Amino acid sequence: MQYGFFDDLNREYVITTPTTPYPWINYLGSQEYFSLISNTAGGYSFYKDAKLRRITRFRYNNVPLDLGGGRYYYINDGGDVWSPGWAPAKKELENYECRHGMGYTKISGERGGVETNITFFVPLNTNAEVHKVIVKNKTNDNKKVKLFSFVEWCLWNALDDMTNFQRNYNTGEVEVKGSVIYHKTEYKERRNHYAFFSVNAPICGFDSDRESFIGTYNGFENPQAVYAGQSNNSVADGWHPIASHCVEVDLEPGETKEYIFLLGYVENDLEDKWESKNIINKKKAEAMIEAFKTVDAVDKALKELSEYWDQLLSKYRIDSADDKLNRMVNIWNQYQCMVTFNLSRSASYFESGIGRGMGFRDSNQDLLGFVHQIPDRARERIIDLASTQLEDGGAYHQYQPLTKKGNDEIGGNFNDDPLWLILAVVAYIKETGDFSILDVMTPFDNDETKSTPLSDHLKRSFDHVIHNLGPHGLPLIGRADWNDCLNLNCFSMEPGESFQTTTSKDGKVAESVMIAGMFCYIGEEYAKLMKKTGNDSEADRAYLEVDKMRKTIMEHGWDGSWFVRAYDDFGRKVGSDDNEEGKIFIESQGLCIMGNCGMEDGKAIKALDAVEERLATKYGLVLQNPAFTKYYVEYGEISTYPAGYKENAGIFCHNNAWIMAAEALVGRGDKAFDYYTRIAPAYTEEYSEIHRMEPYVYSQMVAGKDAKRHGEAKNSWLTGTASWNFIAISQYILGIKPEYDGLQIDPSIPKSWDGYKITREFRGDIYEITIKNPNHVSSGVVKLTVDGKEVEGNILPIFGDKKKHVAEVILG
Numbered sequence: 001m002q003y004g005f006f007d008d009l010n011r012e013y014v015i016t017t018p019t020t021p022y023p024w025i026n027y028l029g030s031q032e033y034f035s036l037i038s039n040t041a042g043g044y045s046f047y048k049d050a051k052l053r054r055i056t057r058f059r060y061n062n063v064p065l066d067l068g069g070g071r072y073y074y075i076n077d078g079g080d081v082w083s084p085g086w087a088p089a090k091k092e093l094e095n096y097e098c099r100h101g102m103g104y105t106k107i108s109g110e111r112g113g114v115e116t117n118i119t120f121f122v123p124l125n126t127n128a129e130v131h132k133v134i135v136k137n138k139t140n141d142n143k144k145v146k147l148f149s150f151v152e153w154c155l156w157n158a159l160d161d162m163t164n165f166q167r168n169y170n171t172g173e174v175e176v177k178g179s180v181i182y183h184k185t186e187y188k189e190r191r192n193h194y195a196f197f198s199v200n201a202p203i204c205g206f207d208s209d210r211e212s213f214i215g216t217y218n219g220f221e222n223p224q225a226v227y228a229g230q231s232n233n234s235v236a237d238g239w240h241p242i243a244s245h246c247v248e249v250d251l252e253p254g255e256t257k258e259y260i261f262l263l264g265y266v267e268n269d270l271e272d273k274w275e276s277k278n279i280i281n282k283k284k285a286e287a288m289i290e291a292f293k294t295v296d297a298v299d300k301a302l303k304e305l306s307e308y309w310d311q312l313l314s315k316y317r318i319d320s321a322d323d324k325l326n327r328m329v330n331i332w333n334q335y336q337c338m339v340t341f342n343l344s345r346s347a348s349y350f351e352s353g354i355g356r357g358m359g360f361r362d363s364n365q366d367l368l369g370f371v372h373q374i375p376d377r378a379r380e381r382i383i384d385l386a387s388t389q390l391e392d393g394g395a396y397h398q399y400q401p402l403t404k405k406g407n408d409e410i411g412g413n414f415n416d417d418p419l420w421l422i423l424a425v426v427a428y429i430k431e432t433g434d435f436s437i438l439d440v441m442t443p444f445d446n447d448e449t450k451s452t453p454l455s456d457h458l459k460r461s462f463d464h465v466i467h468n469l470g471p472h473g474l475p476l477i478g479r480a481d482w483n484d485c486l487n488l489n490c491f492s493m494e495p496g497e498s499f500q501t502t503t504s505k506d507g508k509v510a511e512s513v514m515i516a517g518m519f520c521y522i523g524e525e526y527a528k529l530m531k532k533t534g535n536d537s538e539a540d541r542a543y544l545e546v547d548k549m550r551k552t553i554m555e556h557g558w559d560g561s562w563f564v565r566a567y568d569d570f571g572r573k574v575g576s577d578d579n580e581e582g583k584i585f586i587e588s589q590g591l592c593i594m595g596n597c598g599m600e601d602g603k604a605i606k607a608l609d610a611v612e613e614r615l616a617t618k619y620g621l622v623l624q625n626p627a628f629t630k631y632y633v634e635y636g637e638i639s640t641y642p643a644g645y646k647e648n649a650g651i652f653c654h655n656n657a658w659i660m661a662a663e664a665l666v667g668r669g670d671k672a673f674d675y676y677t678r679i680a681p682a683y684t685e686e687y688s689e690i691h692r693m694e695p696y697v698y699s700q701m702v703a704g705k706d707a708k709r710h711g712e713a714k715n716s717w718l719t720g721t722a723s724w725n726f727i728a729i730s731q732y733i734l735g736i737k738p739e740y741d742g743l744q745i746d747p748s749i750p751k752s753w754d755g756y757k758i759t760r761e762f763r764g765d766i767y768e769i770t771i772k773n774p775n776h777v778s779s780g781v782v783k784l785t786v787d788g789k790e791v792e793g794n795i796l797p798i799f800g801d802k803k804k805h806v807a808e809v810i811l812g
């Protein structure tokens with residue numbers, strides 16, 4: 001069952017009922033000001049950091065879920081109170097539609113002959129969101145309605161705001177000037193930032209104190225001021241500051257009126273100091289309000305946003321016979337890659353924005369799916385990440401985006417972390433050809449006195465693995481590897497400790513075959529990079545280490561039919577046929593094959609066959625099998641999950657992409673693409689009632705075959721699934737791979753395909769690539785021509801003339 005449809009021309013998903021199986025959200029903003037907005041206008045906004053600079057308040061885990069706060073609008077039409085986005089008033093609408101597009105959301109609702117259409121977006125280079133509200137009288141009579149706006153301010157630090165009431169109920173301060181309501185509560189550190197909410201029309205009243213607006217015993221669905229048809233002109237003094245305007249809208253039959261509301265944030269410089277504690281410096285807010293005071297200016301900004309996305313999405317485009325594939329590759333997957341790049345795992349309807357900052361492992365991987373869009377921002381991110389690295393090559397697991405400092409509370413010791421940095425840097429250089437990044441002096445632990453060139457950080461990442469090998473010569477797992485919940489060093493865990501820091505044998509026994517596979521895959525990339533930069537001795541050293549690790553994997557990491565997952569703290573195999581539960585894990589199959597293990601002797605194929613037999617379901621591949629049905633103290637958190645959920649045999653969509661890549665590498669394009677379609681959202685749309693999450697973006701996890709709710713997704717939006725699935729489809733399956741010297745063409749597709757066309761902007765040139773499959777094979781380029789001339793091999797050369805080049809590829 002569907003709850004809407006894709007409008008590909010407008011790059012929108014159109015939701016046709018407000019009561020989707022779960023709030024289906026979108027993100028506004030892609031630079032510094034961000035908003036989450038649901039299909040009923042719920043959500044919140046923040047500046048840079050969802051924890052430290054939260055602008056509007058949101059209650060997670062609310063009942064009902066999506067009434068936790070939002071940008072709410074109400075209409076009072078002669079006593080009939082309703083909301084154009086259905087919520088919060090929840091009055092039945094005669095028409096409802098929500099269009100989530102690239103960086104904007106349009107919600108329209110109609111009741112009693114009044115149609116209200118609201119476009120929400122964050123203009124480029126602006127720290128504010130626009131709400132363009134259009135009210136239309138569709139009746140033959142004059143209408144006099146009152147339009148109320150509403151946002152609730154958060155007192156900046158979202159965690160403190162939710163917990164420290166004894167203090168915070170005293171601090172709220174606002175200032176009202178004309179149609180602008182300023183929120184100027186200072187936070188403990190006393191900075192002179194503030195927020196504001198304005199409308200470009202005279203108002204008939206306002207409220208800035210929540211209780212006055214809503215009433216002590218009412219809720220968002222029935223604020224007393226809206227029902228009374230009159231604001232109270234309340235000025236908040238502590239308690240809960242809000243901003244609500246009341247606008248009188250008089251409409252003749254058929255008449256339309258448009259209003260621009262602006263919700264903005266101002267980060268003042270020192271010279272912009274407030275005049276006094278009571279009067280804030282409004283210059284910057286006034287300039288923003290001025291810039292967006294007319295409908296023309298707003299429409300222009302919306303057009304600019306659309307052109308910005310035209311340009312971002314033009315870098316990789318497919319034209320194929322499969323609409324679902326086209327919309328995933330051309331629109332939604334790339335869009336989600338941008339969102340995960342910006343927000344890591346910080347703020348979604350599953351991540352509270354206070355728990356996590358930017359992940360080291362996560363951000364490096366997110367960058368893989370984003371680097372072609374805005375390489376300069378990827379470069380900056382790489383330096384931010386590498387600056388949090390530790391001298392021994394290890395890394396803080398996360399950092400806070402506002403301070404860019406490593407987060408001590410979470411610490412480090414996830415032994416896969418350092419390798420992802422190498423992969424990100426390699427992807428950046430292959431995309432841009434900018435080797436100079438390797439020379440950037442980059443601090444350790446943000447300490448400028450401890451700076452070395454980025455290339456040295458990569459070396460330390462590589463060495464971190466070989467300095468931390470276990471009894472079998474495989475990498476020690478540390479606190480966990482990519483699988484956060486496989487905690488093999490955990491027996492001395494103290495009650496109440498959430499993450500294990502102590503181990504029975506000082507963490508010197510438990511090993512990860514997954515990290516070993518990663519080391520072969522990413523370590524080889526490191527070796528190639530060293531070769532490319534002329535550092536032959538380092539390249540040779542790296543190749544030797546990688547070779548050695550491959551041998552170790554085949555000796556100690558091969559179980560007979562698949563790759564072992566790990567060794568536990570007793571030196572026993574994890575993910576082996578010898579185990580009763582958790583016999584086979586997905587991660588080591590994907591990564592070892594990507595690391596070129598078992599390719600020549602048929603072992604890779606054998607492992608992939610085992611994946612199909614034991615892990616595949618119609619909704620995707622489960623993480624391991626059989627699921628754990630009891631708690632294993634020696635495995636940790638993974639076995640605390642009920643069977644079929646999360647890391648305990650859920651379908652973790654992130655690692656499904658590694659199997660797609662592995663299938664593509666062994667030349668089985670049919671299987672690679674089949675797995676792709678099992679989890680790609682456009683293909684899950686038709687069973688949205690089971691899947692429940694947004695059909696336009698990936699979710700982190702879908703309940704596995706052992707779960708009661710098999711097929712139901714959770715944790716949509718912020719997941720490495722976005723970038724890895726984009727890599728799997730764009731590079732491994734469709735086969736367009738950036739390389740140091742050109743664009744490599746190496747498809748691995750279903751045999752039935754006749755061909756497809758890719759347009760790829762690369763190093764400034766535009767390649768129009770037509771891939772033909774006359775003999776119905778999966779892979780193998782037999783002929784490649786560029787601009788009519790045949791090219792040896794399968795690499796399109798770099799022309800550097802910023803022109804269009806037409807390539808034809810024949811598979812056979």
Ligand code: BGC
Pocket residue numbers: 484485646647
């Ligand atoms: C989740 C993981 C997540 C981790 C973050 C675990 O409970 O299952 O998916 O990465 O928490 O700390």
Ligand code: NOJ
Pocket residue numbers: 345359361362481482483484485647
């Ligand atoms: C989500 C985390 O963000 C990611 O870092 C981790 O690899 C996966 N969960 C698997 O545990």
